[in-house]
Amino acid sequence: MVAKVKGPTDHVVVVGAGLAGLSAALRLAGAGRKVTVVERESVPGGRNGLLNKSGYSFDTGPSVLTMPDLIADALACVGEDIKDWLDLVPLKPLYRAFYHDGSQLDVHADTNQMQAEIAKTISQEEAAGYGRYVEFVTKLYKYEMNDFIDRNIDSPLNLLTPNLARLVALGGFRKLAPKVNQFLKDPRTQKVYSFQAMYAGVSPQQALAIYAVIAYMDSVNGVFFPKGGMHAVPRALAAAAEKHGVTFKYNTTVTSVEKKNGRATAVITESGERITADVFVLNPDLPVAWRDLCQSSASSTPLHASHCLLDPIRVMTILHITIFISVNHGMASLMN
Ligand SMILES: Cc1cc2nc3c(=O)[nH]c(=O)nc-3n(C[C@H](O)[C@H](O)[C@H](O)COP(=O)(O)OP(=O)(O)OC[C@H]3O[C@@H](n4cnc5c(N)ncnc54)[C@H](O)[C@@H]3O)c2cc1C
Numbered sequence: 001m002v003a004k005v006k007g008p009t010d011h012v013v014v015v016g017a018g019l020a021g022l023s024a025a026l027r028l029a030g031a032g033r034k035v036t037v038v039e040r041e042s043v044p045g046g047r048n049g050l051l052n053k054s055g056y057s058f059d060t061g062p063s064v065l066t067m068p069d070l071i072a073d074a075l076a077c078v079g080e081d082i083k084d085w086l087d088l089v090p091l092k093p094l095y096r097a098f099y100h101d102g103s104q105l106d107v108h109a110d111t112n113q114m115q116a117e118i119a120k121t122i123s124q125e126e127a128a129g130y131g132r133y134v135e136f137v138t139k140l141y142k143y144e145m146n147d148f149i150d151r152n153i154d155s156p157l158n159l160l161t162p163n164l165a166r167l168v169a170l171g172g173f174r175k176l177a178p179k180v181n182q183f184l185k186d187p188r189t190q191k192v193y194s195f196q197a198m199y200a201g202v203s204p205q206q207a208l209a210i211y212a213v214i215a216y217m218d219s220v221n222g223v224f225f226p227k228g229g230m231h232a233v234p235r236a237l238a239a240a241a242e243k244h245g246v247t248f249k250y251n252t253t254v255t256s257v258e259k260k261n262g263r264a265t266a267v268i269t270e271s272g273e274r275i276t277a278d279v280f281v282l283n284p285d286l287p288v289a290w291r292d293l294c295q296s297s298a299s300s301t302p303l304h305a306s307h308c309l310l311d312p313i314r315v316m317t318i319l320h321i322t323i324f325i326s327v328n329h330g331m332a333s334l335m336n
Pocket of ligand 1: 017020021038039040041047060061062063199252255283284285
């Protein structure tokens with residue numbers, strides 16, 4: 001059961017035009033709300049940002065896109081088709097992994113192509129193990145997506161679904177690295193199909209096996225490059241939102257949220273402007289929103305992301321971006 005806002009919800013102010021704020025704005029506009037987005041920067045995107053320098057544009061955040069269906073879903077809320085807004089190029093291969101022994105492995109989203117690559121570079125047995133690993137991560141995705149990822153969790157009771165039992169039975173709550181090693185015996189494939197946990201700041205040794213869903217999202221479902229760079233994504237979302245009546249106020253920093261009788265009534269900006277609405281969506285990081293905007297005395301738990309120390313031994317490279325992964329990435333994370 002999703003928590004509902006009581007009372008009028010006609011006008012919504014979204015603070016922040018990051019991907020989350022833009023997605024919220026599209027969904028609310030699609031649901032018939034009047035939406036105003038207040039963003040401190042001059043462009044949308046937040047951490048999926050843009051740097052213009054000496055006539056060139058640079059993405060300051062992510063370099064490639066996975067799960068474009070989620071972007072399509074946000075655009076569909078206002079009846080827009082992603083094909084009219086973004087030109088997505090599937091990357092082939094996804095990665096080219098280089099190993100210290102001189103061998104290399106091209107990583108393909110197409111399972112048959114990848115099995116052939118593993119059979120050629122490593123062995124038939126390893127290719128068969130990869131096939132079983134793909135079945136495993138595909139099941140993880142099926143069980144996790146609707147119940148745990150694409151869902152509001154308002155109470156621990158929301159977690160109690162039949163898919164939780166399925167995840168337990170699948171071994172999803174064991175550690176990731178040994179689980180991956182059940183399917184893959186060669187250290188090269190073990191690394192290629194477990195490093196994705198580090199995108200979430202956790203080493204494969206420490207992460208739970210449910211994190212292998214990230215390997216599904218990128219190495220099985222595919223990786224895309226939006227023409228114009230990753231900043232084309234927030235630009236498209238913001239333009240579609242504007243087309244459907246969302247108002248954007250850029251270069252406007254919110255300094256506080258005004259409350260009356262326990263309900264937010266307005267946001268106050270740096271210039272002293274007071275923007276009223278019925279409901280407010282705060283896109284800044286949760287501790288910042290609590291501490292700075294809501295001046296809440298409620299103690300908030302800061303989110304921690306561990307960092308992986310870079311090792312001089314390069315074991316893996318991506319064709320489109322370069323990732324350096326320590327051979328001892330598990331140890332490195334433990335040190336943080
Ligand atoms: C180099 C890099 C690589 C990344 N790679 C990946 C990746 O491979 N995969 C992946 O999933 N994620 C990746 N990320 C993370 C991803 O970019 C972020 O998780 C995502 O963009 C966050 O979106 P958000 O809307 O939640 O928050 P943000 O992007 O932080 O949006 C918050 C918005 O609120 C605005 N704001 C804040 N305070 C105020 C205020 N007081 N008043 C008005 N506006 C305010 C900010 O300017 C910003 O626009 C990467 C990030 C970086 C930096």
